Amino acid sequence: MQIRPEAAGFVPSRLQHLDRFLQSRYLETGRLPCALTLIQRRGEIAHLSALGQRDIERQQKVTEDTLFRIYSMTKPITSVAFMMLVEDGLVALDEPVHKYIPQWRDLGVYDGGFIGTFKTHRPQRPMLIVDLLRHTSGLTYGFQQRTNVDAAYRRLRLDDYTSGAVTLDGMIDTLATLPLEFSPGTVWNYSVATDVLGYLVGKISGQPFEQFLRSRILDPLGMKDTDFSVPPDKQSRLAACYAATPEGGMRLQDDPQRSPFLKTPHFVSGGGGLISTLGDYLRFCRMLIGGGTLDGVRILSPKTLELMTSNHLPDGKELPDLSVSLFSETAYAGVGFGLGFSVTLNPARSLLPGSIGDYSWGGMASTYFWVDPHEDMIVIFMTQLMPSTTYPLRRELRTAVYSAFA
Structure with a gap:
């Protein structure tokens, strides 16, 4: 890739500060791999x-073709897949979820x-499709550790998609x-x-969710290295994943030579499996x-993306x-939520540089991306450290990038 900072409206010396900052604060101190x-x-x-490595x-040094567990950065891809079905006229955002998952028709709200x-x-009303896309569904994650419902998710291992303890269909039935x-x-x-959106993509499209992603998004966009598992010929490129320690260091969390991601998953997770x-x-x-278009390939309408963001x-x-x-993958103040992304509403309230309408999301292993249409800018950051809340990396990245504008 040809690097042209001046043509992109940046001061090269200020961009170099980003690397020095990451190197001195996180890599040399053993906080990030x-x-x-x-x-x-x-x-x-x-x-x-x-x-780093x-x-x-x-x-092994990190390289441009390194394979990363992107965890919840899977969510925007799944959300795009679902909105393709909306464009196809097969489902609508204001329809009740129980139309497609009948066993959920009588779901109640926790009283005790x-x-x-x-x-x-x-x-007060049924769960709608739009509630799944914007996380207002009434569902949860076991790792929230806030309520007895969260505890039930943990006990039943409903969001444990790497151990083989549950399948996607099994999760849907258990949630009922x-x-x-x-x-x-x-x-x-x-x-x-x-x-759940991934499950619905499979049910509504009539083909397995992973096949839909491959045929409608990944192959058309030329995303040849993106999948729910790593094939043998690519295993040497898979990064190790680390967990932060209380002392400020790291310990190996997932060895790339023994990773569950080397096998075809029992649970194909549209929420975090790619x-x-x-x-x-x-x-x-x-x-x-x-x-919605790349290299002449149309994935979504620009009006659909406008709706999503x-x-x-x-x-x-x-x-x-x-x-x-x-727990979430975003800061809250000045931020709203679209259909698969967090959306900046008021940079002043967020106390971070940015633009009204920029959208983003991250993953559990501290990966992060944002798209700023106003500035015609994309930023992607890849690493492998869990949890993503360990350090204020996303705040620091935003500050450094916008500070480098010419």
Whole structure:
């Protein structure tokens, strides 16, 4: 890739500060294994740097073609897949979810009790398709660790998609036996909702979810290295994943030579199951910033993307007004939520540089991307450290990138 910072409207010396900052604060101190950063603006690659090692134990440097667990950066891809079905006229955003999952027709809202003794009341309205896309469904994640419903998810391992403990179909059936945390549309809570979208893509399209992604998005966009598992001929490129320690260091969390991602998954997770590369995810983002088109291939209409990147929280509220989540992949103030992305509504309230309408999301292993249509800019950051809340990397990245504008 040709690097042209001046043509993209950046000061080269200020972009170099980003690498020095990451190197001195995170890599030399043993806080991060690697940092792969790309900035594209006005169609030009302004910055591309590969720092550190993708596998510390085997002393392998990170490279542009390194394979990363992108975890929740899978969600925007799944959301795009679902909106393709909306464009096909096969489903609508205001339809009840139980139209497609009949066993969910009588889901109640948690009143009290524990697994096996839950008490519920009727929701104010049924869960709608749009609730799944914007995380207002009443579903949750077990790792939220906030309520007895969260505890039931953990006990039943509903969001444990790497161990083979549950399948996607099994999760759907089990959720029919559990209460919602709140009446749909009243609260924002990060959840397994995007996994449910993946299930619905398969059910509505009539083909397995992973096949739909391959035929309708991944192959047309040339995302040749993105999949739910790593084939044998690519295993040498898979990064190791690390977990932060209380002392400020790292420990190996997932050895690339023994990773569950080397096998075809039992649970195909639209919420967090994809492996990808920097180059592949750039192609997905280029399609987004291109109004749904890349290299002559149309994935979505620009009006559909405009809808997806608008704030869909009820009454135009920001996340702090509605969120009960203890964990999310975004800061809250000045931020709303669209159909698969967080959306900046007010940079001043977020206390971060950016633009009204820029949209983003990240993954559990500290990966992150954002698209700023106003500045015609894409930024992608890849590393492998869990959890993503360990360091304020996303805030620091935004500050450094916008500070480098000419």
